[in-house]
Amino acid sequence: xxxxxxxxxxxxxxxxxxxxxxxxxxxxxxxxxxxxxxxxxxxxxxxxxxxxxxxxxxxxxxxxxxxxxxxxxxxxxxxxxxxxxxxxxxxxxxxxxxxxxxxxxxxxxxxxxxxxxxxxxxxxxxxxxxxxxxxxxxxxxxxxxxxxxxxxxxxxxxxxxxxxxxxxxxxxxxxxxxxx
Numbered sequence: 001x002x003x004x005x006x007x008x009x010x011x012x013x014x015x016x017x018x019x020x021x022x023x024x025x026x027x028x029x030x031x032x033x034x035x036x037x038x039x040x041x042x043x044x045x046x047x048x049x050x051x052x053x054x055x056x057x058x059x060x061x062x063x064x065x066x067x068x069x070x071x072x073x074x075x076x077x078x079x080x081x082x083x084x085x086x087x088x089x090x091x092x093x094x095x096x097x098x099x100x101x102x103x104x105x106x107x108x109x110x111x112x113x114x115x116x117x118x119x120x121x122x123x124x125x126x127x128x129x130x131x132x133x134x135x136x137x138x139x140x141x142x143x144x145x146x147x148x149x150x151x152x153x154x155x156x157x158x159x160x161x162x163x164x165x166x167x168x169x170x171x172x173x174x175x176x177x178x179x180x
Contacts, residue, residue, distance in 0.1 A: 011083060012066035022077060022145040024070060033067040073138045074161045077145065077154060086151045088158045100160060107167050115174035123178075127171050134164045 013020040016032035038044075040060045048056065069075045078088055096104075107130070114122035137160055144154040 012070050012079060015063065015066050016070070018070075020080065020083065022073075022080060022142040024076065026071060029067070029070055033063065036063045073141070074158065074165055077138075077141045077158045077161065080145055081151060081154055081158065084151055086155055088155045090159055090162050093159065096156075096160065096163070100163075104163055104167070108170065111167070111170050111174055115177055118178040120175070120178060123171055123174055127168070130164060130167055130171065134161065134168075137161050137164065 011020070016029055016036070018024065018029060018032065037060070040056060040063055044056070046053070069079050078090075081088055107126070110122070110126050113119075114126060137157055141154055141157040141161065144150045144157055
C-alpha cells in the first residue's frame with residue numbers, strides 16, 4: 001500500500017469508512033481497524049524506501065490513535081465536537097449544575113469510605129452504579145450529537161463524562177489500595 005500525506009489528514013470516521021456520529025457500530029469499527037492494520041503495519045513496509053517506511057509508521061500510528069478515540073465514548077464525543085469546531089472547555093469550564101456537583105461529592109465520599117474500610121463489595125456496588133450513570137450520560141450525549149445537534153449540551157455532557165471517568169479512576173485506585 002502506498003501512503004500519502006493526505007491519508008494522514010483524513011478524519012477518523014472516513015479513515016474507517018464509517019458514518020460520522022456518536023452511535024457507532026463497534027464491531028464494524030473493529031473489523032475496519034483490523035483490516036487497516038494488516039495493510040499499514042510497519043512490517044508490511046519493510047521493503048519500501050525510508051520515506052515510505054516513515055509514512056507507513058505515521059499511518060499506523062494514526063490508525064491506532066483513531067481506533068482508540070472512536071472506541072471510547074468520551075473521546076468519541078470530544079472528537080465529534082472538535083470536528084464541529086467546538087471546544088469542550090474541560091480544563092477551563094468546570095461550572096456544573098449544583099445537583100451534579102453534589103452527586104460527585106457523594107460518590108467521592110462513598111469511594112473514600114469503601115477504601116478506608118477495605119470493602120470490595122461496596123466498591124463493586126459503587127462501580128456498578130457509576131457504570132449505569134455513565135451509560136445514561138452516554139445515551140444523552142448520543143442524542144445531543146446525533147439527533148438534535150445541540151453542541152452546547154453535548155459539550156456539557158462531555159465535561160460530565162470526564163468527571164465520571166475520574167470517579168472510575170478513583171474506584172480503580174481504591175481497589176488497588178485494598179489489594180482485591
